[in-house]
Amino acid sequence: MSYLDNYDIVIGLEIHAELHTKTKVFCACKNQFGDEPNTNTCPVCTGMPGALPVLNKHAVELAIKAGLSFGCDISPYSVFERKNYFYPDLSKAYQISQLVYPLCIGGKIELDSGKTIRLNRIHLEEDAGKLVHINKAVGTLVDYNRGGTPLIEMVTEPDFSSADEVVEFLKKVRESLVFEDIANCKMEEGGMRCDVNLSLKKKGDSEYGIRTEMKNLNSFKSVQRAIEYEAERQAEVLATGGHVVQETRKWDDASGQSYAMRSKEQAQDYRYFPDPDLLPVEIPSEEVARIKSEMVMLPQDRRKRYIEEFGLPEYDAGILTSTRYISDYFEKCVENFNAPKKISNWIMVDLLKLVKEQEEFEFPIDEKSLAGIVKMVEEKVINKTVGLQLLDKVIETGKDPLVLAKEMNLLVTISDDEILGLLRKLKSENVKVAEDYKNAPEKVVGFIVGYVMKNTGGKANSAKVRELIAKEFQ
Ligand SMILES: [Zn+2]
Structure with a gap:
């Protein structure tokens, strides 16, 4: 028996993802993780007086792609506003963001259960710098390299009712953003972070409870644990006659607990106002159509196609769409030799083991050559064992498989x-x-x-x- 048994959990998310652009969103500084601190900075992204921001069109395009991936309406008119606050990692003392007129409105993502999670909006903004806590003697240093990195913020409706739903959703978001090369979403580098708003509702009640917010969760595991902990905590507070306080809480992964950072009374008024240095962004519908036409098919749609059109098992379809690279590779092989299941077997059994444990890889053989080998095996010009020998040889020499097979006398069939x-x-x-x-x-x-x-x-x-x-x- 848990205190939670009498309550439904209500969760909404704010997800930040850094966009995969070469340069920052309002200046020409490199958008690059891991460089020497404070080397990718300039008067614009550090907010020197008189410096003027210039909007990076690629960042806008990527944000629109994100919106299109999740079924948002792309707003023909959006406005950048200044969100004013002071913090040492924000040398400008304001963040350029969007409030009243965001770039993308609405949208939705469906979970495997069929449940729909609605998006409220996706807007474009800039990231802040980063405080680096060294030790007591040195203190805290600040690295402004990240300041001005383009970010999208995705805001959902409070449609989640469990940690599992949230994690599934985040995985789907990450998959789509990475697939379309909108964002890297490397959570360990802070490339994707999530704020969780959570409240409890008495079972059967229609009224929402008071919510708390946990900021900047940067792994699926901490999201899961933080939600489970916070739901239990609130349930215990309510069940023992207390009141949940509207506050921001910090999740501490090491102790497995969250603690209060600031309450609503201390919450800031950001005094948003339109940034006078930036024109409103106008996106004609032809532009949206052009961007849409350049987008690739999303992983979930590809999976569907592989299963329905190519007759592949769900398992194969899942692995083949696990990255854009593998999926594109597979499709190119099939264009060269139309035997999807055979190609799938070769990729899953014989190629993936060659690159296993590498996070980023390319297969050591091009699509046409692999398709050529599979074709020879299927047409029984060689058998699978010889095919594997040929695969090794093609990888070693980079030669055309048919030419090699002739050279190596592999095609000689036994009478x-x-x-x-x-x-x-x-x-x-x-x-x-x-x-x-x-x-x-x-x-x-x-x-x-x-x-x-x-x-x-x-x-x-x-x-x-x-x-x-x-x-x-x-
Ligand atoms: Zn800069």
């Missing part, structure tokens, strides 16, 4: 007479095999095929061998 000769030899040398075959052919056929393969260097066509065994051993 029926040669196979029959071997079978007769076996029969005369090993009388028992012939007897065994008559009694229970299925028990010895593998042994006989193995014998022929061994004596032909694996070049015989096994289907052919079986056919001849049936004839010869009758």
Whole structure:
């Protein structure tokens, strides 16, 4: 029995993702993680007096792509506003964001259960710098490299009712953003962060409770744990006659607890106002159509296509769409040789093991060559064993597989007479095999095929061998 049994959990999210642009959103500084501190800065992103921001069009395009990925309406008119507050990582003392007129409105993402999570908006803004806590003697230093990095903020409606739903949603968001190359979403680098607003509602009640906010959760695991902890905490407060205080709480992964940072009374008034240095952004519908036409098919749509059109099992479709690279590679192979399941097997069994444990990789063979090898195997010009040898050789030399197969004399097929000769030899040398075959052919056929393969260097066509065994051993 948990205090939570009497309550429904209500969760809404704010998700920040850094956009994958070469430069920052309002200046020409590099947008690059991990560089020497304070090397990617200029008067604009550090907010020197008189410096003027210039909007990065690519950042706007990526934000629009994000909106289109999640079914948002792209606003023809949006406005940048200044969100004013002081913090040492924000040298300008304001963040350029969007409030009243965001770039993308509405939208939704469907969970596997069929439940729909509605988006309220996606807007474009800039990131702040980063405080680096060194130690007591040195204190805290500030790195402004991140200041001015383009961010999208996605705001959901309070549609979630469990940590599991939230994590599934975040994984789907990340998958889509990475697939379309909108954002890297490297959570360990802060490339995707999530604020969780959580309240409890008495079962059967329609009225929402008081909510708390937990900011900047940057792993799926901490999101999960923070939600579970906070729901229990609020339930206990309510069940024991207390009141939940509207406050911002900080989740501490190490202790597995959250603690209060500031309450609503201390909350700031950001005094938003339109940034006088930036014009409103006007996006004609033709521009939206152009951006849409440049987008690739999203992973969930590709999975559907692989299952319905190519007849692949769900498992295959899942692995093949796990990254944009693998999915594009697979599709190109299929364009070269239309045998999706066979290609899928080669990728999943023989190629992925060559690159396993590498986070970012390219397969060591191009799509056309792989398709060429699979085709030779399927057309029985070579068998799978030889095909694998050929794969190694193509990887080693980079040569065309057909040319190599000819050079290596792999295409020489073993004639029926040669196979029959071997079978007769076996029969005369090993009388028992012939007897065994008559009694229970299925028990010895593998042994006989193995014998022929061994004596032909694996070049015989096994289907052919079986056919001849049936004839010869009758
Ligand atoms: Zn700059």
